[in-house]
Amino acid sequence: MPRTKEASQRIREEQRTKILQAARKVFARKGLAATVDDVAVEASVSHGLAYRYFASKEELIYALVKQDIPEPSAGLQNVQDMPGTPGERLNFLLSEFVKSRQHPEIYLLLGQVLSSDMAPPGLRELIHQRGLALQGVLRQLIIDGQATGEVAAGDPDQLVRAIFACLDGLIRWAVYYPDQYSDHFPDASIFLRMLKP
16 A cells, blocks of 8 residues: 555655754764765665765755754744843743753764864854854843843853853763763753852
8 A cells, every 4th residue: 555645754754854863973973074874874774865865965964053053033032032031031041052952962063063174165154153143142131131130240241151161061071971971961050050140
């Protein structure tokens, strides 16, 4: 009995997801020197199937970045428009950001893209722009929280850099001590304490 259109679509989506999950692991482990063939092996799919979904390594990397680092405008605007005090919105944003770091593979890939000459053209700028958007919202919440007394006084740019430095350090921890990473991953409240007056 032939498959329905819906069943075929579901299978295609499952295969694509499987390939993207494998790519996340392979690029985190091997860096940008990894190939689509490496991803196919990790995903336990044929090389031809992997290439049917992603014609090149660059296309695969773009798909990962776009999936894991979505367009910042809507989500970040929602945080700014949420009800509550600036401190409560800051708490929400940092909690979500820290949660996302519990799965370090995408951040390892982003770090490699930002520091490698092998990065696909334009991808470094895309990641940079999305990072700046996040930093801008975080900075504004810090300024607003300082005005309400919920956030410590100080240069908001330095506070943003301190938070990002800590979070980036967690990713290095994942590389050097993967067994300890999930067991001792800091709660978002630890980062929030850095900002308390």
